[in-house]
Amino acid sequence: MIFLATDFGLAGPYVGQVKAILARRAPGVPAIDLFADLPAFRPKEAAYLLAAYAGALDPNDVLLAVVDPGVGGDRRPLMMRADDRWYVGPDNGLFELVRRRAKRAVCEAIAWRPARLSPSFHGRDLFAPVAARLALGETVAGDPATPMAQDWPDDLAAVVYVDRYGNAITGLRASALPEDAAIQIGGERLLRARTFSDRPLGEAFWYENANGLVEIAVNRGSAAAWFGLGPGAALQVETPG
Amino acid sequence: MIFLATDFGLAGPYVGQVKAILARRAPGVPAIDLFADLPAFRPKEAAYLLAAYAGALDPNDVLLAVVDPGVGGDRRPLMMRADDRWYVGPDNGLFELVRRRAKRAVCEAIAWRPARLSPSFHGRDLFAPVAARLALGETVAGDPATPMAQDWPDDLAAVVYVDRYGNAITGLRASALPEDAAIQIGGERLLRARTFSDRPLGEAFWYENANGLVEIAVNRGSAAAWFGLGPGAALQVETPG
Amino acid sequence: MIFLATDFGLAGPYVGQVKAILARRAPGVPAIDLFADLPAFRPKEAAYLLAAYAGALDPNDVLLAVVDPGVGGDRRPLMMRADDRWYVGPDNGLFELVRRRAKRAVCEAIAWRPARLSPSFHGRDLFAPVAARLALGETVAGDPATPMAQDWPDDLAAVVYVDRYGNAITGLRASALPEDAAIQIGGERLLRARTFSDRPLGEAFWYENANGLVEIAVNRGSAAAWFGLGPGAALQVETPG
Numbered sequence: 001m002i003f004l005a006t007d008f009g010l011a012g013p014y015v016g017q018v019k020a021i022l023a024r025r026a027p028g029v030p031a032i033d034l035f036a037d038l039p040a041f042r043p044k045e046a047a048y049l050l051a052a053y054a055g056a057l058d059p060n061d062v063l064l065a066v067v068d069p070g071v072g073g074d075r076r077p078l079m080m081r082a083d084d085r086w087y088v089g090p091d092n093g094l095f096e097l098v099r100r101r102a103k104r105a106v107c108e109a110i111a112w113r114p115a116r117l118s119p120s121f122h123g124r125d126l127f128a129p130v131a132a133r134l135a136l137g138e139t140v141a142g143d144p145a146t147p148m149a150q151d152w153p154d155d156l157a158a159v160v161y162v163d164r165y166g167n168a169i170t171g172l173r174a175s176a177l178p179e180d181a182a183i184q185i186g187g188e189r190l191l192r193a194r195t196f197s198d199r200p201l202g203e204a205f206w207y208e209n210a211n212g213l214v215e216i217a218v219n220r221g222s223a224a225a226w227f228g229l230g231p232g233a234a235l236q237v238e239t240p241g
Numbered sequence: 242m243i244f245l246a247t248d249f250g251l252a253g254p255y256v257g258q259v260k261a262i263l264a265r266r267a268p269g270v271p272a273i274d275l276f277a278d279l280p281a282f283r284p285k286e287a288a289y290l291l292a293a294y295a296g297a298l299d300p301n302d303v304l305l306a307v308v309d310p311g312v313g314g315d316r317r318p319l320m321m322r323a324d325d326r327w328y329v330g331p332d333n334g335l336f337e338l339v340r341r342r343a344k345r346a347v348c349e350a351i352a353w354r355p356a357r358l359s360p361s362f363h364g365r366d367l368f369a370p371v372a373a374r375l376a377l378g379e380t381v382a383g384d385p386a387t388p389m390a391q392d393w394p395d396d397l398a399a400v401v402y403v404d405r406y407g408n409a410i411t412g413l414r415a416s417a418l419p420e421d422a423a424i425q426i427g428g429e430r431l432l433r434a435r436t437f438s439d440r441p442l443g444e445a446f447w448y449e450n451a452n453g454l455v456e457i458a459v460n461r462g463s464a465a466a467w468f469g470l471g472p473g474a475a476l477q478v479e480t481p482g
Numbered sequence: 483m484i485f486l487a488t489d490f491g492l493a494g495p496y497v498g499q500v501k502a503i504l505a506r507r508a509p510g511v512p513a514i515d516l517f518a519d520l521p522a523f524r525p526k527e528a529a530y531l532l533a534a535y536a537g538a539l540d541p542n543d544v545l546l547a548v549v550d551p552g553v554g555g556d557r558r559p560l561m562m563r564a565d566d567r568w569y570v571g572p573d574n575g576l577f578e579l580v581r582r583r584a585k586r587a588v589c590e591a592i593a594w595r596p597a598r599l600s601p602s603f604h605g606r607d608l609f610a611p612v613a614a615r616l617a618l619g620e621t622v623a624g625d626p627a628t629p630m631a632q633d634w635p636d637d638l639a640a641v642v643y644v645d646r647y648g649n650a651i652t653g654l655r656a657s658a659l660p661e662d663a664a665i666q667i668g669g670e671r672l673l674r675a676r677t678f679s680d681r682p683l684g685e686a687f688w689y690e691n692a693n694g695l696v697e698i699a700v701n702r703g704s705a706a707a708w709f710g711l712g713p714g715a716a717l718q719v720e721t722p723g
Contacts, residue, residue, distance in 0.1 A: 001264060010251050010252060030260075032257050032260050032264065033256070034254050034257040034258070034261075035252075035253065035254055036252070037252045037253065053254050056254075056257075056258055163253045164249065164252060164253060165250070165281055165282075194360050195312065195361045196310065196313065196361065197311045197314035198314070210361050210362035210366070211254075219310075220282050
């Protein structure tokens with residue numbers, strides 16, 4: 001199975017062009033849209049999302065991820081095998097958190113190049129064919145490589161994604177926080193809840209979302225609108241005692 | 242075939258995570274996105290849409306529908322077999338109109354539970370595996386159940402969905418109205434047309450849409466913008482004589 | 483392979499209903515979303531996009547395209563075989579640029595009609611079944627036809643699409659411009675770049691996008707927001723000497 005996680009947007013031809021390549025080169029392998037709207041131009045925030053949502057991958061599945069403002073420049077194309085899953089994308093930190101949390105991870109710079117490589121769409125021209133081959137169990141030429149170093153924290157006290165309901169997903173793993181931690185944001189102090197329906201209508205809280213991340217939410221309301229949140233917005237964790 | 246109708250939004254990882262489960266558990270069964278943007282938190286409006294658009298199902302197809310603000314609370318998970326189609330989702334009225342209009346419908350509370358059930362994402366953890374099994378013709382453990390009673394009308398004189406063009410779909414079946422009925426909305430009185438191109442540019446009208454519902458439209462314009470319409474907006478039906 | 487290019491919008495049931503028909507009638511044939519958000523009601527701008535993005539088609543692939551404000555009126559349904567690819571949609575100019583640029587193109591008015599044809603959704607009721615049959619190599623009844631004449635230029639000096647990043651795709655082929663051409667827009671004069679990362683952050687430029695079209699962009703910014711651009715916005719090409 002191939003998972004797509006990009007900042008291409010749902011609209012427009014980009015995801016479709018990538019899927020056409022996958023369907024031609026790896027026919028019968030399902031291509032699943034995980035994110036088409038990763039935070040645009042922000043590999044850092046995206047990296048925390050990917051580490052949490054890559055839990056959907058089974059062994060030998062491939063995650064093709066592209067948030068790549070440096071496309072066509074000198075950043076390297078990367079393939080990483082981590083805990084028996086494949087990760088394909090630009091070497092700009094996108095897989096940094098997946099790598100740190102893996103029991104075992106091996107990175108290679110992709111050496112293979114297509115006959116025609118546009119300077120602005122490596123997702124279609126380079127990463128998609130590589131993902132297709134890896135999904136089929138084929139090998140792709142590469143050179144051992146250490147990914148570009150990133151001085152990012154293990155958990156990020158900031159919003160990394162706002163969903164349709166206005167829930168604000170953060171880069172913090174709930175398991176890294178004490179049960180009774182509070183989140184300070186926009187002058188308010190939010191306590192933990194188990195799920196939406198445990199709180200009165202319109203009340204804000206934080207909870208561990210279905211992929212293990214701290215999420216700021218309002219029961220039947222929009223936390224993003226309430227607190228004015230978007231990707232990159234900082235928050236503080238307050239631990240009692 | 243499995244149809245998805247949710248309020249998860251097109252963006253973000255929710256639909257993809259559900260489809261990954263379906264692709265793993267019911268490989269080769271097409272999963273079709275019918276709605277990813279049912280009115281958020283509004284099972285009532287969604288119920289009228291589902292009853293009209295479930296016409297796309299053939300016998301043994303499955304409709305997996307989730308508008309579920311009460312997820313993780315005490316509302317029951319439901320599976321319904323109605324006129325040889327399967328419906329899977331929360332017991333909050335989502336399938337109320339499908340059930341009323343069916344020749345024969347049998348409801349069960351889903352008794353099966355997955356090994357891990359998150360309190361906020363039953364779409365992925367519970368409803369998707371159930372939908373996959375039903376699509377494969379397998380059985381799922383359940384208990385006979387009467388769905389929660391809803392005192393909703395058989396046709397809803399309100400907007401239930403606004404599409405990309407700004408057309409406002411209502412909860413009224415056109416077949417329930419006389420041919421010469423008028424719709425009162427925003428101080429205007431709209432007459433029936435057969436289709437867009439029958440009216441001058443910019444003129445508002447109502448018509449029977451391709452799924453049998455009354456729809457308020459403007460030829461090459463946005464009825465929603467013109468009249469300020471969104472899900473829940475009320476209208477009046479005026480029948481001559 | 484069947485490619486979909488419509489102005490139906492990503493939201494709502496329209497694309498899904500078309501895909502359900504394709505999945506039933508051409509099971510196993512991949513259906514790829516190329517565009518769900520072609521400029522609404524604007525077959526002219528869409529025609530330049532389709533001509534550029536139809537490059538994704540292989541021989542015998544089918545492009546099902548619908549931007550069809552005249553649906554249900556007297557415009558004819560069309561099927562065109564051009565350079566061994568199939569094009570199916572309304573006769574309103576959508577395929578005009580594909581046709582002009584093809585080495586060989588044959589057009590027919592579709593004579594086949596479904597048992598039930600709604601006046602507002604020929605995409606589902608007529609074009610989808612035709613596309614499915616053509617994708618399977620079957621024949622569809624038709625009458626030789628000359629498409630409606632369009633006095634459109636071979637390249638269009640206007641924006642035809644704005645993508646998620648705010649890049650503004652134009653109807654101009656880069657190959658039709660001298661290497662050192664400048665684009666005048668909103669009082670600014672933009673020079674050519676190879677790709678985003680060749681320019682300083684925030685700088686506007688034009689470049690040949692991955693499908694050969696002139697695209698107006700800002701490195702890590704939104705050209706559409708900067709210049710206030712949307713489909714139809716005009717620009718001037720300035721050629722030196």
